[in-house]
Amino acid sequence: MQGVLFDLDGVITDTARFHFKAWSRLAKEKLNVTLPASFESDLKGISRIDSMNRILKFAGMKNEYTAEEVNELAQTKNELYLNEISKLTQADILPGIENLLDELAANHVKLSVASASKNAPFILEKLGLKQQFDAIANPAKVKHGKPAPDIFIEAANQIHLTPQQCVGIEDAKAGVEAIKAAGAVAVGVGDANELHEADSVVGNTSELTYSVLKQAFEK
Ligand code: G6P
Ligand code: MG
Secondary structure (H helix, E strand, O other): OOEEEEOOEOOOEOOHHHHHHHHHHHHHHHHOOOOOOHHHHHOOOOOHHHHHHHHHHHOOOOOOOOHHHHHHHHHHHHHHHHHHHOOOOHHHEOOOHHHHHHHHHHOOOEEEEOOOOOOHHHHHHHHOOHHHOOEEOOHHHOOOOOOOOHHHHHHHHHOOOOHHHEEEEEOOHHHHHHHHHHOOEEEEEOOOOOOOOOOEEEOOHHHOOHHHHHHHHHO
16 A cells, blocks of 8 residues: 545545535525435535536426536535635544544555545645645546546546555545546445445544555455
8 A cells, every 4th residue: 555545525524514505505595496415415526516417407407507507506606615614624624534644654655635626725724734645636637527536546646656556535435436446445434335335444534544544455
């Protein structure tokens, strides 16, 4: 294991509730629909524009907006979301993550971020973690979002490794699929049934340690 490819939302910090709050408000105010609670988990790992399209489909409004209008709606959601995440601090780092990053660095493992979020650099800055990573893959540079492997391949590239030399960590089903499609070893965080495609699953981030990742890699 020479590198670890980290998802951000749900692995490093818990932003799913902020995404859901922003999407819910947008859906209510602009589309006059109420999103069911299941959308919080269904939209995990899904890019901003793909999420917007799923919501329009749910609202039965997929054909009512031009591509430009869909972009504007997604932009409005992002403004609502940015307002939510402006309050993030080091206290919002999920349990065990700071320790894990220290352990990995001490073992000369390279660290790269493979998030679909265009806000990843801003969030890492807020959490005080930006310097800990060797690279942050830019989701604007890749063609296909998760579950396609693109962002994990790019994250490995950025640290000059192949996905086969890396472990990927994900909390979303689409993300685990993306790691596997890239050819890296997948460690899931969350529900073992939902993430059954992962090579190894832990219940929460406090169980993520260097030795757990190394064991998953060597299995
Ligand atoms: C992550 C989240 C998704 C989000 C996506 C894009 O994958 O899990 O819920 O839609 O990033 O985030 P962004 O900050 O670019 O809108
Ligand atoms: Mg995630």
